[in-house]
Amino acid sequence: MIKVGIIGATGYAGAELVRLLLQREDVEIVWYGSRSYVGQDFASVYRNVVHLTDEPCKDDDMATLAEIADVIFTATPQGFCASQVTEEILSKTKIIDLSADFRIKDVNVYEKWYKISHASPQFIPEAVYGLPEINRDKIKNARLIANPGCYPTCSFLSVYPMVKEGLVDPNTLIIDAKSGTSGAGRSAKVDSLYCEVNESMKPYGVATHRHTPEIEEQLSYAAGKPVTISFTPHLVPMNRGILATAYATLTKPVTTEEVKAVYDKYYGNEYFVRVLKPGEVPQTRWVEGSNFADVAFKIDERTNRIVMMGAIDNMVKGAAGQAMQNMNLLFGLPENTGLKQIPVFP
Numbered sequence: 001m002i003k004v005g006i007i008g009a010t011g012y013a014g015a016e017l018v019r020l021l022l023q024r025e026d027v028e029i030v031w032y033g034s035r036s037y038v039g040q041d042f043a044s045v046y047r048n049v050v051h052l053t054d055e056p057c058k059d060d061d062m063a064t065l066a067e068i069a070d071v072i073f074t075a076t077p078q079g080f081c082a083s084q085v086t087e088e089i090l091s092k093t094k095i096i097d098l099s100a101d102f103r104i105k106d107v108n109v110y111e112k113w114y115k116i117s118h119a120s121p122q123f124i125p126e127a128v129y130g131l132p133e134i135n136r137d138k139i140k141n142a143r144l145i146a147n148p149g150c151y152p153t154c155s156f157l158s159v160y161p162m163v164k165e166g167l168v169d170p171n172t173l174i175i176d177a178k179s180g181t182s183g184a185g186r187s188a189k190v191d192s193l194y195c196e197v198n199e200s201m202k203p204y205g206v207a208t209h210r211h212t213p214e215i216e217e218q219l220s221y222a223a224g225k226p227v228t229i230s231f232t233p234h235l236v237p238m239n240r241g242i243l244a245t246a247y248a249t250l251t252k253p254v255t256t257e258e259v260k261a262v263y264d265k266y267y268g269n270e271y272f273v274r275v276l277k278p279g280e281v282p283q284t285r286w287v288e289g290s291n292f293a294d295v296a297f298k299i300d301e302r303t304n305r306i307v308m309m310g311a312i313d314n315m316v317k318g319a320a321g322q323a324m325q326n327m328n329l330l331f332g333l334p335e336n337t338g339l340k341q342i343p344v345f346p
Contacts, residue, residue: 002331005031005069007060007076012186013098014075015046016320022052024338029053030068033060060084066093071327074098075319083119090123090143094330096323102127102146103214113210129218130326132335133157133270139329147326150318151177151211151233154244156218157273157293158310161266162259164222168248168306173229175215177244178236180284183314197237209233240315241284246308250299259297259306267295271336272317272325282311289313289344291321291336313343 004021008014009032021027032042034057042057043050062084065072074081075098082101089095104110107121118124128142129135131153139145148156155175162168178201184192191197212231219227256278267273273293276282282294295310312318321339328337 002027002327003030003068003070004028004327005033005065005072007031007033007062007065007072007074007080008098009042009075010034010037010045010057010186011075012182012315013319013323014073016315017073017075017323018042018046018049018053020316020320020324020338022049026333027338029055031065031072032057033065034058035060062089069093071096071330073323073327078114079116079119082123085120085123085144094143094145096130096145096147096326096330097127098147098319098323100146100149100210100214102144103129103148103152104217106217109213109217113213130322131156131218132322132325132329133267133273134160134218136329136335139326140332142330145326145330147319147323149211149214150179150183150242150312150314151209151231151244152214152218153318153322154242154293154310154312154314155211155215155231155246157312158244158295158308159219159246159248160222161262162248162297162306162308163219163227164266165262166223167251167254167259167262169251170219170223170225170227170229170248172249172305173219173227173246174248175229175231175244175246176234177231177242178234179242179314180236180238180240182239183242183318184235191235197235199237201234201236203232203234206232238284240288240313242310242312242314242318243282243284244310246310247305248308250304250306254299254306256299259299263295263297272339282309284311284313285343285345287311287313287317287343289316290341291317291325291339292343293317316341 037057130145276296
């Protein structure tokens, strides 16, 4: 039995972790952490799990939780995990952090983009970027996993094979991504109100979005050289889902068959990455509620560019599902344990 603690359990990502973990026979949730609902039953906050748990929410006490949990998920705002983690805690338990605290290796870059001081930079070097399709072997032996952001997961998986193979100039990459409103979190914000979002679309964080350096860093590792991209996210009036459309200049002429072979080379054995047939395009409705990532491409011979596309559920593969995928690797379990949910439609 894997004993799991969740700090930030009543946020959207934390609640999605609860939903996924409660369906497993080999997991016991020993801590529902939530400062906002201390003492209140978790099931009274999220009625979808009534009769599945009667546990009350507890305060965010990582040190105490480390004594009883095999793994701790921190689904918390930036800065929290870094302010709490210690060597003593890491000697007792494993941590999967869903915030950005340990995703970026250069602490100066983190502090510049997130506008906060990093409270424990000494742990950054050992933190493993938790994208299983790329870092599977490193994840298995990690104490601290930095769960990737939702936009970076979708964007990176969409373009990685072409960047890795050197078939595109990565510094020409333009990534246009669109997300449902759950990506903004559960806290009350004017910009997330129904009347502000419904029947409208808007770009935000233009040229300043905090996921930009995370995408650039991971692409730089793939390319073997520094990569600078243009990244623009958009808010779409739907609950879940991310659709990324990326454009880049080809470094040499390629055929559809050659590009398909490249994607199959990297993802042909991946359970969660589905390379679509040439001519097909990803849609958020076909991944909703699942841990799948659908990727596709289209060569634009007229402009000597390629269009690379991807779709994920931002709450699952973009957050909680990927975190559980990482947990499976940590404990030597099949990667898809508890994550075989077929996308929900309609």
